[in-house]
Amino acid sequence: MTDETHAHDQTHRHERPLTKNQALVMGVLDAADGPLSAYTILDALRESGFRAPLQVYRALDKLVAFGMVHRLESLNAFVPCRHDDGAAHKSAAFTICESCGKVTEIADAALTARLEALSAESGFSLRRTTVELRGLCEDCRKAA
Amino acid sequence: MTDETHAHDQTHRHERPLTKNQALVMGVLDAADGPLSAYTILDALRESGFRAPLQVYRALDKLVAFGMVHRLESLNAFVPCRHDDGAAHKSAAFTICESCGKVTEIADAALTARLEALSAESGFSLRRTTVELRGLCEDCRKAA
DNA sequence: CGAGTTGCGTTACGTTGTAACGGGTGCCAT
DNA sequence: ATGGCACCCGTTACAACGTAACGCAACTCG
Numbered sequence: 232m233t234d235e236t237h238a239h240d241q242t243h244r245h246e247r248p249l250t251k252n253q254a255l256v257m258g259v260l261d262a263a264d265g266p267l268s269a270y271t272i273l274d275a276l277r278e279s280g281f282r283a284p285l286q287v288y289r290a291l292d293k294l295v296a297f298g299m300v301h302r303l304e305s306l307n308a309f310v311p312c313r314h315d316d317g318a319a320h321k322s323a324a325f326t327i328c329e330s331c332g333k334v335t336e337i338a339d340a341a342l343t344a345r346l347e348a349l350s351a352e353s354g355f356s357l358r359r360t361t362v363e364l365r366g367l368c369e370d371c372r373k374a375a
Numbered sequence: 376m377t378d379e380t381h382a383h384d385q386t387h388r389h390e391r392p393l394t395k396n397q398a399l400v401m402g403v404l405d406a407a408d409g410p411l412s413a414y415t416i417l418d419a420l421r422e423s424g425f426r427a428p429l430q431v432y433r434a435l436d437k438l439v440a441f442g443m444v445h446r447l448e449s450l451n452a453f454v455p456c457r458h459d460d461g462a463a464h465k466s467a468a469f470t471i472c473e474s475c476g477k478v479t480e481i482a483d484a485a486l487t488a489r490l491e492a493l494s495a496e497s498g499f500s501l502r503r504t505t506v507e508l509r510g511l512c513e514d515c516r517k518a519a
Numbered sequence: 520c521g522a523g524t525t526g527c528g529t530t531a532c533g534t535t536g537t538a539a540c541g542g543g544t545g546c547c548a549t
Numbered sequence: 550a551t552g553g554c555a556c557c558c559g560t561t562a563c564a565a566c567g568t569a570a571c572g573c574a575a576c577t578c579g
Contacts, residue, residue, distance in 0.1 A: 250526065270565065283529065288567070293526095304448035305505050307535095307566065324490075326499045335497065342489050346468075346508060349483055354513030355470045361449050363505040364490060369498030394557065414534070427560065432536070437557095451535065451566095 247297055255279055256290040257311070260300060266308035266334050303327065303334065305363045314338050322346060322360045328368035330375075335368075391441055399423055400434040401455070404444060410452035410478050447471070447478065449507045458482050466490060466504045472512035474519075479512075 249257060259275045260267060267275075269287045281287065291309055294300040298320040301310050306327065312320060313336050322343040326335045342362070350357040367375065393401060403419045404411060411419075413431045425431065435453055438444035442464040445454050450471065456464060457480050466487040470479045486506070494501040511519065 252527075268566080284567070285569095286528075289526080304507070324493065326494065326497060328499075329502065335499075337493055337497070339489070339493055342486075342493065345483070345486050345489055346506075349468065349481055349486065350470065350508055350510065353470060353479065353481070354516070355472075355479075355508065356511040356513075356516045357508055358473065358510040360509070361505060361507040362490075363448070364494060364499065364501055365504070366494065366502040367500040372498070372500045396558075412535080428536070430559075433557080 247299075250290075250293075252281075252286055253290045253293055255281075256287060257294055257299060260294075260309060260311045265332055266303050266306055266310045268306075268308045272309070301325070301336070303363060304361050305365065310334055310336070312336070322362070324362035324364065326364045326366070326368065328371055329365055330367055330371035333368050333370075391443075394434075394437075396425075396430055397434045397437055399425075400431060401438055401443060404438075404453060404455045409476055410447050410450055410454045412450075412452045416453070445469070445480070447507060448505050449509065454478055454480070456480070466506070468506035468508065470508045470510070470512065472515055473509055474511055474515035477512050477514075 255276055256272055259272050269284060269291060272291075273281055273284055273287045276287070291300060291302075295302055295309075299312055301312055301320075301323055302308075303310060303325060310325075312323070314320070314323070322338075324337040324339065324342060326337065328334075346360055346362075347357060349355075399420055400416055403416050413428060413435060416435075417425055417428055417431045420431070435444060435446075439446055439453075443456055445456055445464075445467055446452075447454060447469060454469075456467070458464070458467070466482075468481040468483065468486060470477075470481065472478075490504055490506075491501060493499075
């Protein structure tokens, strides 16, 4: 085998050249309708030859660094970024429904500005943010 | 032994009657100068008779519910709440220094308002928030 | 060519969190 | 008072999440 490092572009609008493993993981995330844990991704890729968690975690680390995937800290799970790559990635916010599990990504300039202002006030050099809102989505609230 | 359920008030300003285990866990957190993992707490309490993680997790669940402790999702760790109990607890924010590990709790009305407005806009019924800002604290930024 | 960087696969292990069972205690409504 | 209920507790065992360390292959850039 000659070259494994440049692979299929996965019909994803981001032009970055993903490796084979990164493309496989990204494909699973794109096909899912909600957040997936690393181990769920691993199980989905066993038939593609994945055998160990590190294969998933290494790919996820890169995809997160590329801004193509977000990690949801309060769920230990991952979702594809649904916004125009890069821009809002540093300060994305999420709503997480505690009833149905639905996750929605929110980009809000005012929120970003406030977080940056708070950091600046305390001399803090901000690298990345985690903002996760837990509660009930509209549908579940109505149903209750 | 007759009554284990009401215990020492731990010189903490909150008046809630903690159980023995809750008071022990709270004591360890108050004495620490940074976030502690559940297993670190467990080890600190082995000489007090703790033997299993559940003893720690059950106490932590209550302390978090009481608003006396925050969970830092991105660290899998816990810190005592340093603010006037209750009020700002639902929407506390934290800065986390990725160099020295220092954690600072921030209460900011404008941030809270923005998060609530965002929730309202999308029909989301907000129960609790996780806001964690990662980067470098002032000291570490200067040192770099 | 040689050194550095990145990706890959594997084994083994460390850390974090929970399920399920049984028991004790206080409360309070019947 | 006694039976139910809610809460707290301790234990065993296990599930879920994440990483260290090793060796190897390939590409890049001097």
